Amino acid sequence: MRAEIEAIRFGVALHRADHVVGIRISGPEAFEVVDALSPRPLYIRDGQMLPAIVLNDDGTVFADLMICADDLDWLLFLEGPSPSDALARLLPFAEGLDATCAIEPHVMWQLHGPYAWECLADLIGPEVVGIPYLTHFLLDPLSRGICFRSGKTGEFGYELWVPPDEEDPVLKALRGAAGRFDAVEVGLEALDLCALETGFYSIRHPAVQGLSVPELQLLWRVELDRDVPGMEAVRAARHPAQRLTWVRSERPFPGGLRSPLLEAWIGLRLVDRERAWPGVDLGDAVTTHPPLLWNRSLHIDAQKHSWASRELDDLPDVRP
Amino acid sequence: MLGHIRRVLVEHLKVRVEPDQVQPDTPLFGTGLGLDSVDAVDLVVGLEKSSGIRVPDDARGRAGLRTVNTLISLMIEVQDES
């Protein structure tokens, strides 16, 4: 696990994201379908991405959702449910509308790390460096697929979304490019720990199960006056008595995960609102706030820094 | 301090959420509230006008602009230093 974390935080990490379901909505009324299911307004254009959620009727989270505008189509990425559950949940929104809603059978390979941009640039060209966060671009000519720049670890993160018949050649090229970065293939556990360290929501974390959107501090992903299924419950739960807060301890505690880089145990806990501020002693842990460490990627200037010069580049320590 | 920040975000920057929707660990830039570099300038100016505390224009300042919580931590630090 330590090697995986180090690759994510200091180098380049690869991951086959089998837990992500991609659903494509296309057709003349594709916008109307997504507008009906999205808890926030679709203020994005071709090439842009919008973090959102799919709500359960009771205001809890059914799926972590990333909405991507692909020309006039919409590509939705869901984490949490199985592909069939995800499709079953979304299909009703397309009823009666002139649009198709179907699982896109592509494969997602992710790159993470402070030098992920450099690896990707080796693979597809230097234009990668200029791609802003939460945008995507075509992988042509490498593949018919798409490259998304998102990532939930706080480091550079890219997702290659590739048709199944192209996985082999793309992966071969990717592994070839990744070789010089001592890239490591990492598991979801390592990625989720990095997400926790940085402050990103992970639907898999035990502490988030069954909590309402306001409790999860995800109000930014919804607009309360939009009447999508589940929003009324979110409105009702709007001023929760408790809030999910980051906690940390030098010793293990229930629900805590060990962070090799911080050399401490970290976790999430539902805390009464008055005490849900950093620095409160809960007995077995102390409240804190993300980010729990400094992301190396924030210091990387693609014009100046490179994998080859990483020792000399005098980058700051990740520990605060 | 939370009040100052929320006020500047909603009234001055015209962020399109209710003040109480700006939760303490919500990211301000990139994702989250989705502010950009021009907003960063106005946020700092607005905070100084509202609270009297000036967020420094250096690496520490930029790191502090990440969430409301990081901003509060930084502003308290800056206030203590002066």
Add this chain to the structure above:
Amino acid sequence: MSAVTSLGAVSGFGLGVDALVAGALEERTALRAVRRFSTEGLRSVPAALVPGFDEPRLKSDHQGRADELAIAFAVAAGREALGDRDPADIGLVVGTNLEETAPISVLVDRIAAAVGLGGPRAAVSTACASGATALALGSEWVERGVCSRVLAGGTDVITPTVYAGFQVLGAMSEGPCRPYDDRRGMGLGDGAAFCLLEASGGPRILGWGTSADGHHPTQPAPDGRGVQAALRAALEHAGVDGVDHVHTHGTGTTANDNAELRGIFAALDRTLCSSSKGMLGHTQGAAGALEVVLSLALAARGRVPGTVGLQSPRAGVPDEVLKAGRSRRVDRIASTNSAFGGLNIALLLGEGPIPTRRCRRVTEERRVELAPDARPQARGFDPRRLDPSALLLIAAVNAALGGRPVRRGQARRIGLVVDQPRVPATSLRSLRTSIEEGGAPGLHAAAFANALRVAPTGACTRALGLRGPTDVLCGGLEVALAHAHVLAEERDLDAVVCASVDEDLGARSILLLSASA
């Protein structure tokens, strides 16, 4: 296509093209301490203000003074270019980024009157691209027979507001401006420059191209795609595939320089290039024209300029970006500018075969009129943070397009010509109020970025996903529509939208369809 038969300039080096050329040949900088107004509350960053106008009379509330200076600069440069010729039939196109006190048409009329110009006239305002846009429009007028001779160029003045705005935005350097250098930041400058354009008799304006980034209000698209598109369009319009030198926009900021080079080298192979902003500062509305005048004056002497101020190039900046000027035969040059709002322009000048222009069939498909309170259906953009002018323009352009969303493949194939004589009033008010209340350091950055005539057009291109040729003129709907017709005829586009916006009166828009003849 037109020929440049005479030049005139006023710059940080003083009055006249000779002063400009002398400064360039000696690789001096005109950036120096600001004496014309107080920089209290701000860092004192050098600027290349036109000397001889340094009486401390210009305060924020003296915008009227700025108008006087802009006219004075333009008249001096215009008269120099005019020489002894009879001005009676000569037209005038003026590019400027000045905030208004009087309507911009009054500024143009006063310049015309002072120089004695009797031909048709118009202003253009595409922020940092204005000077170049004026040259392009002027060249089009000559080519199209609107008038046989045109004085085209730009003029601008650095006011305390502009100085404060760029500083508050974090764009200005600590010390002197150093384009492409490790030390980042821009410097400002003032001045004016004009070219006399006629059918023949000098180096030609072979072609030009414009584009919209559709990316951000103040930052250029990091992949340089807009600059690349503008250059490609210019090369295609001119019918050539290379140049001897590119005079770049090169402001010195982190956002501009590398992105711009990416775009330039994607359109042209590694070609020699340089920026003059380390010498003249960023002269805003005059920049494009002043830079062309400098390029042409040096080319006539067999020289290309270097990049004054460039000492230690940033990573990724190749040797083709010249530090020092050099002697070489210069047959053909390109000049590029990138503006706030994401508009880009490239001009192609010099020797080359006479370009053939397309003559596509243009039909007017639709005319729309909207009341001043018309608002677009928000799809793909957040309306709540946009200025009312921008919303009105988006509504008008969207209606002209039939309310249908623009597909990715169409983005570059739709042109946009906007007639925008007035600076967006709400943003301008917000900007002025913020300065009144908080002084220069309290300037509202978002309002500064939006209080430009180009801003609603930039917002419209972002909102609707338009990336094709884009221009902002200030001469009335008919002038804009004539220009839109030319674009639709000459360029490989599917359509051109022409729109005119007035916050009090409403908006009008026209959809022109273009097809092969």
